[in-house]
Amino acid sequence: MGAHSKNIVIEIQGLTKSFKDLSVLEGIDLKLYEKENLVVLGKSGSGKSVLIKCIVSLIKHDEGSIKVEDIELTNINEDDLMEVRKNIGFLFQGGALYDSMTVRENLAFPLTRLKEKLTVDDINQKIESILEDVGLPDAIDKRPSELSGGMKKRIGLARTLIVNPKILLYDEPTTGLDPITSNEISDLINETKDKFKTTSIIITHDINCVKIVADRIVMIKDGKIYKEGILEEFMNDKDPYIKSFFK
Amino acid sequence: MNSLWLISLVNKNDMIKHQKSDLSESMDYVIKYIKDVMLKFFLDVATVIYYLKSVIKNLVSSKFETSEFLKQCYQIGNKSVGLISITGLIVGLVLTIQSRPPLVEFGAVGMLPGMVAVSIIREMGPVITALLCAGKIGSGMGAELGSMRVSEQIDAMEVSNTNPMNFLIVPRVIAATIMIPILTLYADAIGIFGSWLGANIKDDISLYLFFNQAFGQVEFIDIIPAVIKSFFFGAVIGLVGCYKGFNAGRGTESVGIAANSAVVTASLLLIIVDLIAVQITDLL
Numbered sequence: 001m002g003a004h005s006k007n008i009v010i011e012i013q014g015l016t017k018s019f020k021d022l023s024v025l026e027g028i029d030l031k032l033y034e035k036e037n038l039v040v041l042g043k044s045g046s047g048k049s050v051l052i053k054c055i056v057s058l059i060k061h062d063e064g065s066i067k068v069e070d071i072e073l074t075n076i077n078e079d080d081l082m083e084v085r086k087n088i089g090f091l092f093q094g095g096a097l098y099d100s101m102t103v104r105e106n107l108a109f110p111l112t113r114l115k116e117k118l119t120v121d122d123i124n125q126k127i128e129s130i131l132e133d134v135g136l137p138d139a140i141d142k143r144p145s146e147l148s149g150g151m152k153k154r155i156g157l158a159r160t161l162i163v164n165p166k167i168l169l170y171d172e173p174t175t176g177l178d179p180i181t182s183n184e185i186s187d188l189i190n191e192t193k194d195k196f197k198t199t200s201i202i203i204t205h206d207i208n209c210v211k212i213v214a215d216r217i218v219m220i221k222d223g224k225i226y227k228e229g230i231l232e233e234f235m236n237d238k239d240p241y242i243k244s245f246f247k
Numbered sequence: 248m249n250s251l252w253l254i255s256l257v258n259k260n261d262m263i264k265h266q267k268s269d270l271s272e273s274m275d276y277v278i279k280y281i282k283d284v285m286l287k288f289f290l291d292v293a294t295v296i297y298y299l300k301s302v303i304k305n306l307v308s309s310k311f312e313t314s315e316f317l318k319q320c321y322q323i324g325n326k327s328v329g330l331i332s333i334t335g336l337i338v339g340l341v342l343t344i345q346s347r348p349p350l351v352e353f354g355a356v357g358m359l360p361g362m363v364a365v366s367i368i369r370e371m372g373p374v375i376t377a378l379l380c381a382g383k384i385g386s387g388m389g390a391e392l393g394s395m396r397v398s399e400q401i402d403a404m405e406v407s408n409t410n411p412m413n414f415l416i417v418p419r420v421i422a423a424t425i426m427i428p429i430l431t432l433y434a435d436a437i438g439i440f441g442s443w444l445g446a447n448i449k450d451d452i453s454l455y456l457f458f459n460q461a462f463g464q465v466e467f468i469d470i471i472p473a474v475i476k477s478f479f480f481g482a483v484i485g486l487v488g489c490y491k492g493f494n495a496g497r498g499t500e501s502v503g504i505a506a507n508s509a510v511v512t513a514s515l516l517l518i519i520v521d522l523i524a525v526q527i528t529d530l531l
Contacts, residue, residue: 058402082408089406096403099395110407163407 006034009167009199010055015064017050024050026223027064032167037193037200037213041245042220048203049093051220052169055201056088057081068167086114089165089198093172095156097144104140107131107159114163126162133195134158134188150181157188161196168192168200174209186212207245219245291487291512298490299482301412302420309413319422323384327430330379335434338371339363339441347449356450360457361464363442368465372435373473374521377480380427381513385488388419389509392492393502401493416493420485427481428474468531476524480517487513 010032017025024047032038040048053059055066057073066073068084076084097106107127111118118126131137134154144152153173160168173189174182186209192198202213210217210231217234219226219242227234227242235246342363350356392415395401404411443457488509495505 053402056406058405085406085408090403092399092403094398096399098400098403099398100391109409113407113409159403 006036008032009034009069010201011065011067012051012055013065015051015054015066016062017047017054017059018062024223025054025061028220028223028225030218030225032199032201033216035193035197035199036215037189037202039202039204039210039214039217040220041205041210041217042226043205046220047223048220049171052090052171052201052203055169056085056090086163087166089160089163089168091153091156091160091168091170091173093175094149095144095152097147097152097155097159099144101143102140103131103136103142103144103147103155106144106155107162110159110163130158130162131155133161148181150177150185153177153185154188157185157192161192164196166199168198170200170202170204172203172205174204174206179208182206182208183212185209189213205245288512288515291508292516295486295490295512295516299486302417302486305410305413306417306421309410309417312414312418315414316418316422319418320426323380323422323426324430326387327380327383328433330383331376331430331434332437334375334379335372335437336441336444338375339367339438339443340445342366342371342438343442343445344448347446357460358464359446360439360442360452360461364439364461364465365469367438367442368435368469369473370521372438373431373477373480374517376431376434377427377477377484377517377521378514380423380430380481381484381487381517382510384423385484385509385513386506388423388485388488389492389495390502390506392489393495393505396493396495397497397499397502411493416489419489420482423485423488424478424481427484428477431473431477431480472524472528472531476521479520479524483516483520484513487516 008031010030012028012030015025015028015030016023028051030051040051042048050059054061055068055073057076061074064074069087071080071084073081073084097103098109101109104124104127107130108123111123111126127140128137131140134157136151136154136158139147139151139155144155147155157173170189174185177185189200189202189209190213193200200213202209204210214231216228216230218228219234221241227237227239234242237243237246343359346363347356347359350359350362392401395415401411401415404414439458439461440454442461443452443454446452446457491505491509491512495501
């Protein structure tokens with residue numbers, strides 16, 4: 001109820017996307033409210049990742065409308081898209097850290113491009129501060145190849161947060177991690193929301209992560225919204241498909 | 248008896264017919280295969296030329312990534328200098344050893360330094376350097392950019408408001424275009440030095456005299472077209488390597504395919520560019 005009285009940050013209507021003959025999204029309607037963690041749940045290949053990639057225009061949608069803070073992304077020009085992307089952070093599944101750069105250079109990369117007026121001292125200070133936030137201050141001069149899966153996700157999150165985005169899109173943040181690290185990342189998502197006042201979409205099929213982070217859940221099946229609600233509604237649902245996720 | 252003979256004749260005719268149809272099917276298959284390969288190659292060439300348009304547009308309209316360009320120049324030079332040194336030296340050495348006997352026969356051994364120098368500067372140096380770099384740098388670019396595509400690093404760059412074409416492709420293409428001529432000149436020098444070593448196996452000639460004789464035969468028109476075509480070779484290597492890597496598929500298998508097809512396409516294109524360059528030089 002609290003969430004619905006807030007401003008709409010992202011509004012998606014009738015979104016469709018196909019790859020050749022394969023229809024992935026078939027008319028998705030979705031609203032993301034300010035300062036909520038919305039979990040998009042669904043089995044692998046259900047189109048969850050395609051959905052958030054459409055939100056940042058990494059994949060162009062076929063039909064429908066995507067509005068980010070009231071700006072329509074359909075047929076948007078490059079300059080306007082850059083402005084929209086300044087407010088969106090995207091955490092990729094594997095972290096997507098640049099292999100050829102150290103952690104410091106990885107974190108400095110978006111800063112030098114998005115906040116051009118910063119001095120070297122400002123950049124270093126921000127890097128050290130964000131690494132403290134994600135609990136990895138000692139990794140500053142390491143290369144991505146020297147980091148574990150969980151550390152890569154933390155650094156990936158740090159790289160996303162360093163430019164203070166209002167909206168965060170997490171693509172399977174806990175996939176491939178052990179249960180302890182997975183819970184740590186889920187806690188970090190909540191801490192990020194509280195500290196940076198972000199609004200997030202979290203794509204996952206990890207129920208532990210859902211239980212920790214979800215303010216609201218949207219379940220996708222066969223490219224359509226199957227159910228929308230809060231965690232308790234999903235936990236108590238008698239539908240066999242939903243029960244198969246939460247059992 | 249007659250009927251048996253007739254049956255065997257019919258069978259023989261059937262067999263010949265069958266063999267003929269097998270042969271014609273095989274020929275059809277071979278022709279279709281060659282057609283497909285040629286079509287794929289020319290499509291690749293057309294797409295790379297179209298890709299060049301985007302590279303030039305980005306080079307003109309966006310801020311040039313100087314530090315990335317210098318990094319790529321260092322990478323290309325540093326990666327290739329050892330291989331080019333060894334190959335250049337051996338090419339010069341072998342060319343001299345092979346050319347000496349016929350020249351001795353005609354009493355023209357004094358022309359050996361000049362002849363070897365001209366052939367290295369005009370053809371061997373640029374082509375061998377380019378082919379080596381297509382294998383080493385072109386495949387490296389294909390594999391690096393392909394793995395960046397697979398691991399979503401290129402997507403991450405786009406989301407960070409960085410044009411990957413401007414950051415990744417333009418500096419690599421320009422670096423290859425500038426570094427290949429430099430490496431070619433270096434390979435020429437090493438090749439002529441190798442030739443001097445080869446000449447000293449049977450004769451006794453000082454380095455100074457050898458270089459003096461070699462460059463006495465080399466004219467301005469030998470060097471300039473070779474350097475100009477090296478620029479084109481560099482552009483081809485950079486463009487094809489980047490194009491193949493940047494447009495790699497999503498699976499890990501795509502990285503290998505990108506690296507492999509970067510080398511194959513670039514090598515074939517280099518030979519074609521060389522052929523065109525030789526024709527143009529011939530007209531001058």
